Amino acid sequence: MKIAIAQLNPTIGDLTGNAQQILDAAQKADAQGASVLLTPELALCGYPPRDLLLNPGFVNAMEEQLTELAQQLPSQLQVLVGTVQRNPHAHQGGKPLYNSIAYLVGGQVKQQFHKRLLPTYDVFDEHRYFEPHSQSHHFSVSEGNRTYRIGVTICEDIWNDDDFWSQRHYPCNPLADLADAQVDLIVNLSASPYTVEKQQLRESMLSHAARRYQVPILYVNQVGGNDDLIFDGRSVAFNGDGSLVYRGRGCETDFAQLQLTATGLSQGEVVPLPDCREAEIWAALRLGVRDYVRKCGFSKIVLGLSGGIDSALVAAIAAEAVGAENVLGVLMSSPYTSEGSVTDAIALAKNLGIQTHHLYIEGAMTSFDKTLADLFAGTEAGVAEENLQSRIRGTLLMAISNKLGYLLISTGNKSEMAVGYCTLYGDMDGGLAAIADVPKTQVYALCRWLNRRQSGVEVIPETIINKPPSAELKPNQTDQDSLPPYDELDDILHRFVEQHQSAAEIVAAGYARETVDRVIKLVSRAEFKRRQAAPGLKITDRAFGTGWRMPIACRRGDIH
Numbered sequence: 001m002k003i004a005i006a007q008l009n010p011t012i013g014d015l016t017g018n019a020q021q022i023l024d025a026a027q028k029a030d031a032q033g034a035s036v037l038l039t040p041e042l043a044l045c046g047y048p049p050r051d052l053l054l055n056p057g058f059v060n061a062m063e064e065q066l067t068e069l070a071q072q073l074p075s076q077l078q079v080l081v082g083t084v085q086r087n088p089h090a091h092q093g094g095k096p097l098y099n100s101i102a103y104l105v106g107g108q109v110k111q112q113f114h115k116r117l118l119p120t121y122d123v124f125d126e127h128r129y130f131e132p133h134s135q136s137h138h139f140s141v142s143e144g145n146r147t148y149r150i151g152v153t154i155c156e157d158i159w160n161d162d163d164f165w166s167q168r169h170y171p172c173n174p175l176a177d178l179a180d181a182q183v184d185l186i187v188n189l190s191a192s193p194y195t196v197e198k199q200q201l202r203e204s205m206l207s208h209a210a211r212r213y214q215v216p217i218l219y220v221n222q223v224g225g226n227d228d229l230i231f232d233g234r235s236v237a238f239n240g241d242g243s244l245v246y247r248g249r250g251c252e253t254d255f256a257q258l259q260l261t262a263t264g265l266s267q268g269e270v271v272p273l274p275d276c277r278e279a280e281i282w283a284a285l286r287l288g289v290r291d292y293v294r295k296c297g298f299s300k301i302v303l304g305l306s307g308g309i310d311s312a313l314v315a316a317i318a319a320e321a322v323g324a325e326n327v328l329g330v331l332m333s334s335p336y337t338s339e340g341s342v343t344d345a346i347a348l349a350k351n352l353g354i355q356t357h358h359l360y361i362e363g364a365m366t367s368f369d370k371t372l373a374d375l376f377a378g379t380e381a382g383v384a385e386e387n388l389q390s391r392i393r394g395t396l397l398m399a400i401s402n403k404l405g406y407l408l409i410s411t412g413n414k415s416e417m418a419v420g421y422c423t424l425y426g427d428m429d430g431g432l433a434a435i436a437d438v439p440k441t442q443v444y445a446l447c448r449w450l451n452r453r454q455s456g457v458e459v460i461p462e463t464i465i466n467k468p469p470s471a472e473l474k475p476n477q478t479d480q481d482s483l484p485p486y487d488e489l490d491d492i493l494h495r496f497v498e499q500h501q502s503a504a505e506i507v508a509a510g511y512a513r514e515t516v517d518r519v520i521k522l523v524s525r526a527e528f529k530r531r532q533a534a535p536g537l538k539i540t541d542r543a544f545g546t547g548w549r550m551p552i553a554c555r556r557g558d559i560h
C-alpha cells in the first residue's frame with residue numbers, strides 16, 4: 001500500500017490557501033497511486049493558530065473549509081487532515097475544541113482522531129484551547145487481501161514514552177496503547193518547532209519507540225516560519241527494528257511516498273542532515289526570515305548596516321532569504337563612526353550584492369541636542385545623548401520602511417537582548433528580530449562558517465569578524481567595557497536562561513559570584529525592554545519569546 005506524505009508550509013489562518021496546498025498534494029498522491037495521504041498537525045489552519053481558536057467564527061470557517069475540501073479531494077484517496085473538532089461535552093465543563101485529525105474518504109469525514117497529550121510548556125499553550133482525549137484510535141485500510149491497521153497520534157502524543165524519558169509528564173502513553181491494539185503502523189502528524197539539534201532527539205526517540213513496540217512509525221512534520229517559530233520539516237519513517245527508512249527535506253516543503261507491506265515500510269529517500277550546527281541554524285533562520293516577510297505581505301527588507309558583526313550576519317541572512325536585490329542596507333555615520341566601519345559595511349554589501357544608502361546623522365544629533373539644550377543645561381553629556389544616535393537611526397530606518405514599504409529587521413543578538421545592551425526605540429526598532437535568539441558567540445561561529453561554506457568566497461569581511469565589537473555611540477567604546485567577555489557571558493546566560501540553573505549552581509561551575517550576580521541582575525532588569533522588542537526567531541530551547549513569561553515590576557532579591 002502506498003502512503004503519501006505532504007510536508008506542508010501553511011500560513012496561519014489562510015484556510016483557503018492551506019486547503020489548496022492539501023488539495024494539490026492529494027492530486028499528486030492520487031496520480032501516483034497512493035491510498036493514503038498524511039498532512040501535518042492542524043494543516044488546515046496552520047500551527048500555532050493561538051487565540052484565533054477563541055473566535056467561534058474562525059472555527060465555523062474551518063468546518064466549512066473542511067467540508068468543501070472533502071468534496072474536492074480525489075474520491076478514492078484517504079486523506080488525514082489536521083484540523084479542530086468541537087467537543088460535544090464542552091457544556092459539562094471541558095474545553096470547546098479538540099486538536100484533531102479528520103480522516104476523509106469519498107467526500108465525508110469518516111472518522112476523527114483527537115490529540116491526547118496537550119503540550120502546555122515553553123511556547124505551547126494547548127490546554128488554553130483544547131480538551132485532551134482519553135483514548136487512542138486507529139483506522140483500517142484494505143489493499144488486495146490484506147487489511148492494515150494504522151494508529152493515529154498527534155505530535156505531543158509520541159513525546160511521553162516512559163522507556164525513553166527519565167521523567168514522564170503525562171499519566172498515559174498513546175504509543176503503548178496503539179501497540180497493544182496491534183496496529184501495523186503508527187503515524188504521527190506533527191507541528192514540531194525547530195531548535196538546535198532537535199532532529200537528533202526526535203530521531204532517537206522515534207527509533208527507540210519503533211524498536212520497543214516493534215511497529216513502523218511514520219512522522220510527518222510541518223515546515224515553515226510562523227512568527228517566532230520555525231518548523232523545520234524533516235519528516236521521518238522508522239521500521240519496527242528501529243532503522244531509519246526515510247527522511248524528508250529540512251526547512252523546505254516536501255512530498256514523498258512510502259510503501260507499506262507486511263514486513264514494514266520500504267526504503268524512501270534519506271536526505272542527509274546538515275553537516276554542522278551552523279549549517280542547520282543558517283537554514284532555519286533563512287526560512288524564518290523568508291516566511292515572516294512573505295507571510296506578512298512584504299517582499300523587501302531594510303536594515304542599518306554599521307560595519308559590525310551583528311548587522312553583517314543579518315544582512316547575509318536577509319540576502320539569502322529574499323534575494324540580495326530586495327535588501328537595502330543603510331549606513332548612518334555619526335562623528336563616532338570609524339572610517340573602518342564604513343569601508344567594512346560597503347565591502348560587506350558588495351560581497352552580498354545588496355543595495356546601500358549612506359546617511360549622515362550629525363545634523364540630526366546637533367538639532368536634537370539644541371532642542372534639549374535648555375532642559376539639559378548644567379548636566380553632563382552621557383547615555384541620553386549617546387542613545388539619541390541610536391534613536392535617530394531607528395527613526396530614519398522606520399521612515400524608510402514607511403515610505404518604501406520595506407520591512408525593518410532589527411539586529412540585536414541574544415546576549416544583548418538578555419542583558420539589555422540595546423536601546424529602546426533605537427536599535428531595537430523593527431518588525432522582526434532575526435538573531436534575537438542567537439548568542440553572540442554563535443554569531444561569530446555563523447559568520448566564520450559562512451566564509452568557509454564556499455571555499456575562497458568571502459561573505460563577511462574578515463575585518464568585521466576580527467574587530468572588537470562596539471556600539472560606537474561614544475569615542476573608543478567597546479562592548480567589553482560594559483559586559484563580561486562574550487564566551488563567559490554566553491555560558492552564564494545559557495545556564496541561567498535555558499538550563500534554569502540558580503546563581504549558586506553557576507558559581508559552582510567556576511564563575512565569580514560577582515559576575516554571576518551582575519549578569520542575573522541585568523537579565524532581570526532588562527525585562528521591560530524585551531517585552532517591547534520585535535518578535536525574535538526561536539532557535540534555542542528557551543528564547544525570549546512566547547515561551548518566556550517574566551514579570552517586569554518585580555524584585556528577585558530573595559532568589560539565590
Ligand SMILES: Nc1ncnc2c1ncn2[C@@H]1O[C@H](COP(=O)(O)OP(=O)(O)OC[C@H]2O[C@@H]([n+]3cccc(C(=O)O)c3)[C@H](O)[C@@H]2O)[C@@H](O)[C@H]1O
Nearest residue numbers: 383387390420421422423424425426427471473482528552
Ligand atoms: N522597568 C521599566 N519599565 C519601563 N521602562 C523602563 C523601566 N526601566 C527603565 N525604563 C526606561 O528605559 C530607559 C532606559 O533604557 P534605554 O533608553 O534603552 O537606555 P539604557 O539601557 O540606559 O542604554 C542603552 C545601552 O545599550 C547600549 N547599546 C549597546 C549596543 C548597541 C546600542 C545601540 O543603541 O546601537 C546600545 C548602550 O551603550 C547603553 O549602555 C529609562 O530611561 C526609562 O525610560
Ligand SMILES: Nc1ncnc2c1ncn2[C@@H]1O[C@H](COP(=O)(O)OP(=O)(O)OP(=O)(O)O)[C@@H](O)[C@H]1O
Nearest residue numbers: 304305306308309310311331332411427469470471
Ligand atoms: N553607523 C551605523 N550605521 C548604520 N546602522 C548602524 C550604525 N550603528 C549602529 N547601527 C545599527 O544599530 C545596530 C546595533 O549596533 P551594534 O553596534 O550593537 O551592532 P553591530 O554594529 O551590528 O555589531 P557589533 O555589536 O559587533 O558592533 C547595528 O546592527 C545597526 O543595525
Ligand SMILES: NC(=O)CC[C@H](N)C(=O)O
Nearest residue numbers: 119155156159191192193
Ligand atoms: N505541536 C506539538 O504538540 C509539539 C510538542 C512537541 N513536544 C515538540 O516540540 O515537537
